[in-house]
Amino acid sequence: MTLIEIMLVLGLIAMLSIGSLQGWREHQQRARLEQQAQMLRIYLSGLQAQSYQYNLSHLLWTIVGKSGCVGSGIKPADCASAGDSLFKPTAPDITVGVYSEKTMGFYGLRNMAQAGHITLTNAAGTIRVILSARGRIRLCSEGKSIAGMAVC
Template sequence: MNENSDLNIDNCQRGMTLIELLVVILIAGILTGWGVSHWHLYQQALRLEHTAQQLLAFLIRLQDKEIGFYGVRNNAQAGHIVLSNGAGSLRLVLSAKGRLRVCSERKNARGIALCQL
């Protein structure tokens, strides 16, 4: 009976083969590389949005002062500032009426709407 049970154990698979282990390591490596690259892109988009929001807040504070950037006669030229990095481009728009807004040039970036032409 002892010999019979030893034969059954030898015929059963006891673990993973080398090929199975290599396939699992390859899949884990691919998923890790994909995750790191997307994390880097996410961090760039977050930095871009944060910079645009800081600049917008600064210009709004500057606009709230008595003279601000409109001068004594309260007139201004319309214009825009473009901020960009690897994640995309954001445009900070100043209208002639003094409205400030942020919009995305190519695609929706973290909830910021596309610029309308």
């Protein structure tokens, strides 16, 4: 092998490495977004089960933004003073948003809920966590499919 051939091979390897690094970063962002959406769904399912079991009303509050959170009860000034029973994304790049005109929540009687949705966003896209009036909690992605989720 000549020096030119070795330089050409090293150049090709460098180009392929750069392309795969970007793909890996996008994959990690999608995985983090999907994990956080599943964690929010599990948190809401726990509130729903508690509401149904003890016939309680759990009204949800949301603090939007990069350091946002979701909880139930009396809305605090910020997430740091909210206490333990709340959902706060563990990934620093996740933004919490809400697009419901009414207060969402769970009502113990007949396992009903006030409908609405909460969005989680990062560079990979946006996932919407939807709460229906019958208490069904589902996930969908806005714009493009993320992790096999249906598009809203």
